[in-house]
Amino acid sequence: MRRDGSRFWAETLLTALYDAHGRLRGFVKVTRDITERRRMERAQALFAEAGRVLQPLSGAREVGEALTRLCVPEVADACILFLPSEDGTVRPHAVACEDIAATHRMWEPLLRCPEDGEVGPSRVVRTGRSELLPELDGARLPPALEGSAHGELLCALGVTSALTVPLAVGSRVLGALCLLSTGTHRRFGEVDRAFMEELAARAALALDNARLLAQAQDALELIGIAAHDLGNPLSSLQLRLRRLSMQSAGTSDTRLREGLAGAEGETRRLGRLVHNLLDLSRLSAGRMVLDTEPLDWRTWCARWWSATATRPAPRAAPSASAWRKAPPASGTGSAWTASSPTC
Numbered sequence: 001m002r003r004d005g006s007r008f009w010a011e012t013l014l015t016a017l018y019d020a021h022g023r024l025r026g027f028v029k030v031t032r033d034i035t036e037r038r039r040m041e042r043a044q045a046l047f048a049e050a051g052r053v054l055q056p057l058s059g060a061r062e063v064g065e066a067l068t069r070l071c072v073p074e075v076a077d078a079c080i081l082f083l084p085s086e087d088g089t090v091r092p093h094a095v096a097c098e099d100i101a102a103t104h105r106m107w108e109p110l111l112r113c114p115e116d117g118e119v120g121p122s123r124v125v126r127t128g129r130s131e132l133l134p135e136l137d138g139a140r141l142p143p144a145l146e147g148s149a150h151g152e153l154l155c156a157l158g159v160t161s162a163l164t165v166p167l168a169v170g171s172r173v174l175g176a177l178c179l180l181s182t183g184t185h186r187r188f189g190e191v192d193r194a195f196m197e198e199l200a201a202r203a204a205l206a207l208d209n210a211r212l213l214a215q216a217q218d219a220l221e222l223i224g225i226a227a228h229d230l231g232n233p234l235s236s237l238q239l240r241l242r243r244l245s246m247q248s249a250g251t252s253d254t255r256l257r258e259g260l261a262g263a264e265g266e267t268r269r270l271g272r273l274v275h276n277l278l279d280l281s282r283l284s285a286g287r288m289v290l291d292t293e294p295l296d297w298r299t300w301c302a303r304w305w306s307a308t309a310t311r312p313a314p315r316a317a318p319s320a321s322a323w324r325k326a327p328p329a330s331g332t333g334s335a336w337t338a339s340s341p342t343c
Contacts, residue, residue, distance in 0.1 A: 007185060008033055008035045009033070009034050009035045009037075009038040010031050010032065010033060010034060011031070011032045011034045012029060012030070012031045012032075013029070013030045013031075013032075014027055014028070014029050015027065015028045015029075015030075036191070039191060039195075042074065043195050046070070046074060046075070046199065047198075047199065047202070049070060050067075050070060050199060050202055050203070051202075053066045053067075053069075053070055054066060054067065054070075054202065054203055054206035055206070059210055059214065060207055060210045060211060060214070061093070061094070062210075063203070063206045063207050063210050064081045064083070064093045064094035064207070065094045065096075067079075067081060067094065067177070067203045067206075068080070068081050068094045068095060068096035069096050071096065071177075071179060071199075072096040072097065072098050073098045075179060075192075075196070076163075076179035076180055076181055076186070077097070077098050077099070077180060077181050077182045077183065077186070078095075078096070078097040078098065078099075078102065078106070078157060078159075078179075078180040078182065079095075079096045079097075079177065079178065079179055079180070080092055080094070080095050080096075080106075080110070080121075080177075080178040080180075081093045081094040081095075081167075081175060081176075081177055081178075082121035082122075082125065082175055082176045082177075082178065083174065083175040084125055084175065089122075090121050090122045090125050090175075090176070092110045092111075093175065095110070099182070102157055102182070105156045105157065106153065106156065106157060108156070109149055109150075109152040109153040109156055110149075110153060112149040112152065118144075118148045118149070118150065119131065119142075119144045119145055119148060119150060119151075120145075120148065120149070120150030120151075120164060120178070121150065121164055121176040121178055122150075124164045124165070124166050124173075124176040125166065125173050125175060125176050126173075128166050128168055128171075128173045129166065130163070130164060130165040130166060130193055130196075130197060131162075131163070131164045132162075132163050132188060132189075132190070132193050133161060133162040133163070133188075134161055134187055134188055134189060135160065135161060135187065136154060136159055136160055136161060136162060137160075141154065141155065154180070157180060157182055158182050159180045159181065159182055160181055160182060160183065160184060160186075160187070161180075161181040161186065161187045161188045162178065162179065162180050162181070162188070163178075163179045163188040163192060163193060163196060164176050164177065164178045164179070165177050165179075165193070165196045165197050165200045166197075166200065167200045167201075167203055167204035167207060168200075168201065168204055169201075169204045169205060169208045174204050174207050174208065175204075175207070177196065177200050177203070179192075179196065220280065220281050221281060223277050223280065223281055224277065224278060224280075224281025224282070226277075227274045227275075227277035227278045227281065228278065230274050231271075231274050231278075234267065234270060234271055234274060235271075237267055238264070238267045238268075238271065241260060241263050241264050241267060242264065244260055245257070245260045245261065245264060248260060
């Protein structure tokens with residue numbers, strides 16, 4: 001424990017002291033503050049856990065809930081993820097708190113609509129810069145927090161230290177992560193700010209990937225609906241073309257028969273494309289399961305070879321040496337004829 005009463009991680013080395021006759025005279029104790037080393041070890045472990053938890057294949061809500069649970073109680077006593085809504089206001093998206101009773105006290109100030117630009121998550125989302133409040137007193141808040149929704153939240157929980165970092169991908173700010181400490185054992189500092197900014201950047205990538213995945217799934221669903229709607233008129237068109245082809249079979253109009261045959265071929269190609277789009281939408285939605293089976297390459301190659309061997313060999317063109325110049329005809333000019341090569 002330090003002189004100010006705060007606790008810290010320490011490493012102690014105890015050495016026994018002996019005199020010249022080998023008798024124990026005392027001990028020497030050396031204590032070193034290893035708080036920063038433990039913090040770095042914690043950061044590495046948390047980054048490894050974040051890579052496992054923040055899966056981009058999950059939805060945005062699942063990623064947000066996983067992020068807040070990851071930070072409590074390892075980094076903070078309470079953690080809130082704020083995301084901007086469609087109208088631009090910053091709203092809570094996921095909440096995690098070590099004290100279950102404190103969770104109920106959080107929601108009333110959280111549901112208040114924060115003013116644009118006030119200290120806290122709203123300003124962090126707008127500016128893209130983190131905000132650190134290393135020491136707070138619930139009875140005497142800074143003037144910038146008085147009367148604000150964020151200040152009411154800090155008073156309701158008895159927060160002693162707060163840190164809010166942006167979730168940014170490039171120049172786009174996707175949200176803000178608010179970390180709160182309610183005891184004297186934890187004070188956020190510049191090292192915590194740098195650490196949480198790196199973690200927030202990784203979480204922002206996971207949120208952005210989840211958003212892109214949701215958009216891709218919506219697009220595939222739209223493709224499936226469009227392909228299904230195209231299938232009905234396409235089937236009707238194929239039936240009408242087939243009827244016209246049967247009716248024109250006895251006519252002598254060659255161009256009509258060739259045109260109908262070409263139109264049938266194009267509709268078959270379009271039908272295969274529509275079926276492929278339907279299969280793609282079913283696969284992406286998990287409604288189609290591919291049946292796999294082992295393949296013997298030797299048997300497959302033998303079948304391919306036997307099928308190829310039965311085909312007639314292509315007729316080879318005469319080589320360059322098989323051509324000779326024929327004597328000129330009864331007029332002018334010259335001609336070339338093919339003959340077997342001569343020695």
